[in-house]
Amino acid sequence: MLRTFFSSSITKPLTAQKTIHTGVRAFSTGFVLRQAQTGDKSYTHILTETRGKVGLITLNRPKALNALCGDLFVEVNEALRSYDNNDAIGAVVITGSEKAFAAGADIKEMKDKAFIETYKSNFLGHWAEMTEIKKPILAAVNGYALGGGCELAMMCDIIYAGEKAIFGQPEIKLGVIPGAGGTQRLVKAVGKSKAMEMILTGSVNLNATEALSLGLVSKVVPAAELVDETVKTAEKIASMGQPSVQMAKEAVNKSFEVPLSAGLRWERILFQALFGTADQKEGMTAFVEKRKANFTNQ
Numbered sequence: 001m002l003r004t005f006f007s008s009s010i011t012k013p014l015t016a017q018k019t020i021h022t023g024v025r026a027f028s029t030g031f032v033l034r035q036a037q038t039g040d041k042s043y044t045h046i047l048t049e050t051r052g053k054v055g056l057i058t059l060n061r062p063k064a065l066n067a068l069c070g071d072l073f074v075e076v077n078e079a080l081r082s083y084d085n086n087d088a089i090g091a092v093v094i095t096g097s098e099k100a101f102a103a104g105a106d107i108k109e110m111k112d113k114a115f116i117e118t119y120k121s122n123f124l125g126h127w128a129e130m131t132e133i134k135k136p137i138l139a140a141v142n143g144y145a146l147g148g149g150c151e152l153a154m155m156c157d158i159i160y161a162g163e164k165a166i167f168g169q170p171e172i173k174l175g176v177i178p179g180a181g182g183t184q185r186l187v188k189a190v191g192k193s194k195a196m197e198m199i200l201t202g203s204v205n206l207n208a209t210e211a212l213s214l215g216l217v218s219k220v221v222p223a224a225e226l227v228d229e230t231v232k233t234a235e236k237i238a239s240m241g242q243p244s245v246q247m248a249k250e251a252v253n254k255s256f257e258v259p260l261s262a263g264l265r266w267e268r269i270l271f272q273a274l275f276g277t278a279d280q281k282e283g284m285t286a287f288v289e290k291r292k293a294n295f296t297n298q
């Protein structure tokens with residue numbers, strides 16, 4: 001933690017800052033200074049940290065196992081937008097704690113809501129804003145990823161799991177169904193039968209190994225190494241030319257939306273468009289000259 005603190009810019013929620021202030025005054029001063037220098041923002045339910053070209057968002061409602069209350073998702077979207085608009089950032093990692101990535105939408109917040117209220121306010125519709133982010137988002141999932149937590153992970157582009165990660169869609173036990181993509185993205189990730197089993201029983205969960213074998217996640221690592229390992233992959237992605245990375249993300253995501261012929265056409269147009277970038281010239285010239293490419297994101 002200390003190493004991370006001094007090698008990166010980091011923001012803490014206001015409550016955490018208070019603890020640091022009373023405990024270690026010098027630490028607190030350095031922290032506030034760094035925050036002022038970087039212009040990083042303080043949030044209530046998340047922590048944000050910059051590691052090189054990677055933005056790291058840590059969900060931080062430990063007492064509620066990172067249950068995704070509406071305000072938490074507003075903060076996640078705000079942090080994501082800020083990283084998306086920051087040329088110095090090339091990829092983002094979202095993580096939780098070792099016990100819980102996120103135990104779902106906040107049940108206490110929604111239990112008394114009436115249909116007309118949820119409909120008129122498009123309740124939790126703002127979650128989908130994160131799908132507009134152009135830069136790659138990687139999920140580092142330790143512990144519970146249940147309901148909306150599993151859906152949040154699936155809204156990310158790559159999922160790495162800690163060895164004790166648990167993925168599930170228990171909404172049916174609450175008298176509802178998944179509402180942020182569980183019935184759609186989970187099917188595409190693990191197939192119809194397993195997705196139906198998970199969603200209809202609410203109690204068939206996937207452990208990390210099962211999630212890996214079914215293709216829901218692409219790597220399983222020891223819990224303590226998960227964030228570093230995910231950031232390492234994010235750094236690799238961030239070292240590529242951003243236009244090609246973002247167009248690759250867009251093209252892959254298109255495959256979930258359109259028939260194959262339209263997806264292939266979309267892919268070819270983006271491929272051709274990249275010949276208008278300096279990064280394409282640099283990447284191919286560097287290969288011919290047998291040197292490492294120096295992308296400028298132009």
Ligand code: CO8
Nearest residue numbers: 063064065067103104105106107108124147148170179180
């Ligand atoms: N919402 C609110 N609070 C929660 C949630 C949650 N989803 N999950 C856990 N908490 C709280 C508990 O109430 C408890 O608080 P308190 O100490 O005040 O009682 C605290 O976190 C710790 O939880 P537990 O004592 O239950 O911890 P355990 O280790 O015993 O159990 C579990 C951990 C198994 C994860 C258990 O907490 C659990 O089953 N949680 C609920 C999981 C769930 O049902 N998730 C689905 C929620 S519905 C949903 O996500 C729909 C998404 C729709 C999105 C639509 C967008 C458009």
